[in-house]
Amino acid sequence: MKMIAPVLPLNEEFRIEALKSLGILDTESENEFDEITALAAYLCDTESALISLVDSDREWFKSSYGFSASEIPRKESFCAHAILEPDTPLIVKDARLDERFCNNPLTIEGTVTFYASIPLIDKDGFALGTLCVIDRQPKELSDKQLEALKSLAHQVVILFELNKKNKDLEQVEDKLRKRNESLKEFARVISHDLKMPLANVITTSDLLKLKLANDLDQETSQYFDYIKQSSFTMSDYINDVLDHYxxxxxxxxxxxxxxxxxxxxxxxxxxxxxxxxxxxxxxxxxxxxxxxxxxxxxxxxxxxxxxxxxxxxxxxxxxxxxxxxxxxxxxxxxxxxxxxxxxxxxxxxxxxxxxxxxxxxxxxxxxxxxxxxxxxxxxxxxxxxxxxxxxxxxxxxxxxxxxxx
The missing domain is CATH 3.30.565.10 (Histidine kinase-like ATPase, C-terminal domain)
Structure with missing residues (x-):
């Protein structure tokens, strides 16, 4: 009998797009996730626990407790079966007796005999992967253990969303930082370019006022003073802009x-x-x-x-x-x-x-x-x-x- 490979979900294209948007594939291990897998294995009394993400052609593990591989081919993935029914936990008491998994390499080599998983469903309803626990021996989970596993899976999804928000914020901050740098450079260039013409205006107005002193009435003299004062005001403004940036x-x-x-x-x-x-x-x-x-x-x-x-x-x-x-x-x-x-x-x-x-x-x-x-x-x-x-x-x-x- 051949191994039964998992079929693709009907929404596979959109599911993969949602998975990629998290920006979490192939990232480094993080304590927040590792603590969840360790706790899941402890609560369910299993040898291993995994936070898995089902990619296009592989199952990649964001966190693994008691499991050495970082990823496996999707065709060998138990979790790729689990995401086909995202609203239902997949529990396999003995994979050797299940036609879907009895000829799976992981079952044959004895790595996975017991398997239980809760699909990780994002806010749009896409099953991205699972939180699963596995053991080399046949097992069963009590109702309390299953509820605990569901709660932990919910926390994993929350962490995914927080990670994505943080990454989005970092991107926004990076864009703002670059725009701010551009604005600083613009302000610096414009300010420096304006300083010399303003100095010329001040000097020229003084020279004209001096040269035409005998021909100026009081009102015209005041106009020259307005020009000079306005130039000084603009110069102060430019200096303040430079100081700020x-x-x-x-x-x-x-x-x-x-x-x-x-x-x-x-x-x-x-x-x-x-x-x-x-x-x-x-x-x-x-x-x-x-x-x-x-x-x-x-x-x-x-x-x-x-x-x-x-x-x-x-x-x-x-x-x-x-x-x-x-x-x-x-x-x-x-x-x-x-x-x-x-x-x-x-x-x-x-x-x-x-x-x-x-x-x-x-x-x-x-x-x-x-x-x-x-x-x-x-x-x-x-x-x-x-x-x-x-x-x-x-x-x-x-x-x-x-x-x-």
Missing amino acids: ESDSLAQNKPESFKLNYLLKEIAELLSIKPDCTIHFPESNPALNCNKSALKQIFFNLIGNSIKYNDKEQIIIDIEYTEDTIFYYFKITDNGMGIPDDKIDSIFELFTTANGTDRSGNKGNGIGLSTVKKLVENLGGCIKVKSTLRVQTTFDFSIKKQQNL
């Missing part, structure tokens, strides 16, 4: 040791602090060991905003510092315009602004705080804001301590 590389800088107050004084000089602004530095002037360049950019943006968005005659900025064994903590409080309640939740979103105009009547571009949040998170910390409109705003942020590489 270069923040990832900035966050990769190695940690270094420095005194916090020295860094803050350096920032104050860069911002050209005027007499109408008072900044209170931490009294202790603590020594830090972290990414100095990134922290400098964070404080530069936050202090700059505290000055720009301030409607008081005397600007007051308080900077506080604490630390523990894992994080450095910073707090910067100003007596400025404050942030409206309806803008608090969106203040760190790119191109979102909290106030209409700044101290000089210019509208912000909504890039600085987004860059700050990005840098803080890249440094392993978090940032939050509290504000009382027309009274004060406080930014609290942390960065994770680093070791020199």
Whole structure:
């Protein structure tokens, strides 16, 4: 008598497509699946257990417990028979007495005598394979053992779906990463290409205003001032865009040791602090060991905003510092315009602004705080804001301590 080879399911073409879509064939072993086969063998008191997937011409094992082969030909597969009736467990008490399997090589060599399986059915109803238990001796399963095997098979299907979702997410993240890199490069090229024409506009407007000084009335002179101011505004916008897209590389800088107050004084000089602004530095002037360049950019943006968005005659900025064994903590409080309640939740979103105009009547571009949040998170910390409109705003942020590489 010849071995009875399994026939193909009626939906075979679509079943194979569903199987391939999982992206799980020929992948490495995983503990989550191996634990299930070990548990299945233990609960059913069998020598072996397998998570099998029935491919076009083979049966491949995602996990095998007590079974040495990683795959077998489909024509020799017990599981290829099982998927023909996906709603019913296939239980073979003694394969030597079953006409379908008595001449199967696995039966003849004594590898499989007892076989029991639960088809693995995906959300669309396709039987992709089975969770099966096998033994060299004839056996029977109790109702409790069979129910346990069904429950474990259900968990296998859940794991398949989770794996597929994770792979889909990885693909989406990869696409977004590539698009983000392209956007960064686009922003960098465009920004650099715009800088020179803007510089020419500023220089040319100054030269024209100087050359035509004797022929300009007050209104025309103001137009030249508008051109120059608009060019400077655009230049600031370009610089902010570059800072935002270069923040990832900035966050990769190695940690270094420095005194916090020295860094803050350096920032104050860069911002050209005027007499109408008072900044209170931490009294202790603590020594830090972290990414100095990134922290400098964070404080530069936050202090700059505290000055720009301030409607008081005397600007007051308080900077506080604490630390523990894992994080450095910073707090910067100003007596400025404050942030409206309806803008608090969106203040760190790119191109979102909290106030209409700044101290000089210019509208912000909504890039600085987004860059700050990005840098803080890249440094392993978090940032939050509290504000009382027309009274004060406080930014609290942390960065994770680093070791020199």
